[in-house]
Amino acid sequence: xxxxxxxxxxxxxxVGAINGRLNEVVNSILSGxxxxxxxxxxxxxxxxxxxxxxxxxxxxGLITIISKIIxxxxxxxxxxxxxxxxxIGDIAMSFSANAFGLTNAATPIGIKAMExxxxxxxxxKSASNAMCMFLAMNTAGFQLIPATVIAVLISIGYKNPTxxxxxxxxxxxxxxxxxxxLAKLFExxxxxQQSPKEDK
Amino acid sequence: MFQILMNILSLWxxxxxxxxxxxxxxxxxxxxYETFTDGAKDGxxxxxxxxxxxxxxxxxxxxFRASGIIEMIGNLCSPLLSxxxxxxxxxxxxxxxxxxxxxxxxxxxxxxxxLGPDSYATKLSAVMIGSSETTFYVLAVYFGxxxxxxxxxxxxxxxxxxxxxxxxxxAVCNLMF
Numbered sequence: 001x002x003x004x005x006x007x008x009x010x011x012x013x014x015v016g017a018i019n020g021r022l023n024e025v026v027n028s029i030l031s032g033x034x035x036x037x038x039x040x041x042x043x044x045x046x047x048x049x050x051x052x053x054x055x056x057x058x059x060x061g062l063i064t065i066i067s068k069i070i071x072x073x074x075x076x077x078x079x080x081x082x083x084x085x086x087x088i089g090d091i092a093m094s095f096s097a098n099a100f101g102l103t104n105a106a107t108p109i110g111i112k113a114m115e116x117x118x119x120x121x122x123x124x125k126s127a128s129n130a131m132c133m134f135l136a137m138n139t140a141g142f143q144l145i146p147a148t149v150i151a152v153l154i155s156i157g158y159k160n161p162t163x164x165x166x167x168x169x170x171x172x173x174x175x176x177x178x179x180x181x182l183a184k185l186f187e188x189x190x191x192x193q194q195s196p197k198e199d200k
Numbered sequence: 201m202f203q204i205l206m207n208i209l210s211l212w213x214x215x216x217x218x219x220x221x222x223x224x225x226x227x228x229x230x231x232x233y234e235t236f237t238d239g240a241k242d243g244x245x246x247x248x249x250x251x252x253x254x255x256x257x258x259x260x261x262x263x264f265r266a267s268g269i270i271e272m273i274g275n276l277c278s279p280l281l282s283x284x285x286x287x288x289x290x291x292x293x294x295x296x297x298x299x300x301x302x303x304x305x306x307x308x309x310x311x312x313x314x315l316g317p318d319s320y321a322t323k324l325s326a327v328m329i330g331s332s333e334t335t336f337y338v339l340a341v342y343f344g345x346x347x348x349x350x351x352x353x354x355x356x357x358x359x360x361x362x363x364x365x366x367x368x369x370x371a372v373c374n375l376m377f
Contacts, residue, residue: 011264139298182361
């Protein structure tokens with residue numbers, strides 16, 4: 001993350017200077033910072049709502065039931081997480097929310113899943129294999145219906161906007177499966193997580 | 201038929217989840233209201249916790265986009281891409297998609313409005329937008345929420361998956377449209 005952060009800022013300044021857009025680059029600091037707070041604050045309400053709902057789902061045993069149903073899959077994907085952990089149920093819920101395009105619900109539930117995964121993480125500062133797998137599945141952006149895209153297509157008078165659903169679904173499935181395979185592959189070749197004591 | 205079913209599914213997904221959670225809670229005699237408010241308390245905390253991570257990533261990406269580097273890469277790549285029948289208009293989408301969801305949607309609306317519904321570029325970019333996620337945002341929010349700063353291979357896998365999704369979009373659209 002250190003290098004990415006350095007790279008983003010320093011390269012932007014250098015390229016901005018070359019392009020004569022240094023002023024725009026500097027102004028974007030303010031607008032970017034404002035946007036981040038806006039994004040975070042817009043999350044508060046919906047976050048509270050879904051964390052509340054998830055607490056009920058957890059208490060009444062719904063999460064455990066879901067975890068049991070998808071156990072055969074998750075056992076392979078998240079092998080370091082105990083089968084009875086609420087993390088598994090949360091991951092399933094977050095994934096379904098994403099698939100149905102409920103982005104507002106998917107983010108809070110996904111964050112809750114991350115908190116559960118963090119409980120099983122041996123180094124609290126670095127990403128566990130399970131977290132990398134969960135985020136690989138997430139960044140592949142699997143969804144059944146690309147609602148926003150369809151809305152834009154309708155707005156320009158696209159005659160049959162739903163015709164993009166099938167190709168999108170095919171592409172996103174390919175990306176989703178590749179992400180899972182890649183995450184499993186990197187899990188094997190990447191330096192394993194060290195426990196914090198070994199860190200200097 | 202498939203599409204009607206899909207529309208019903210997406211309309212009813214959220215209400216159905218709510219009914220399921222609440223009904224099961226009531227059935228299992230969970231104190232619904234207390235449990236809800238107890239869980240909801242954390243909403244503010246989590247949202248505020250991710251602010252530093254969001255600022256780092258969103259400011260970095262805003263600067264990156266303002267610098268004009270995306271246009272530069274786009275210009276460099278366009279001769280190569282036109283060779284593979286990929287419209288130059290879709291290049292900004294491929295580059296912006298992992299960085300910013302709203303910016304990518306902005307570029308897409310732009311293409312759609314300027315080139316119209318019948319153009320191949322509109323269809324290709326629609327598929328590209330619909331089939332991927334804003335990798336940097338997802339990583340910043342999810343890792344930020346639990347305070348993780350060493351991403352290990354998460355970013356590489358996310359970006360590789362984005363690349364695969366772009367290639368798949370090009371291949372599938374070539375065959376279908």
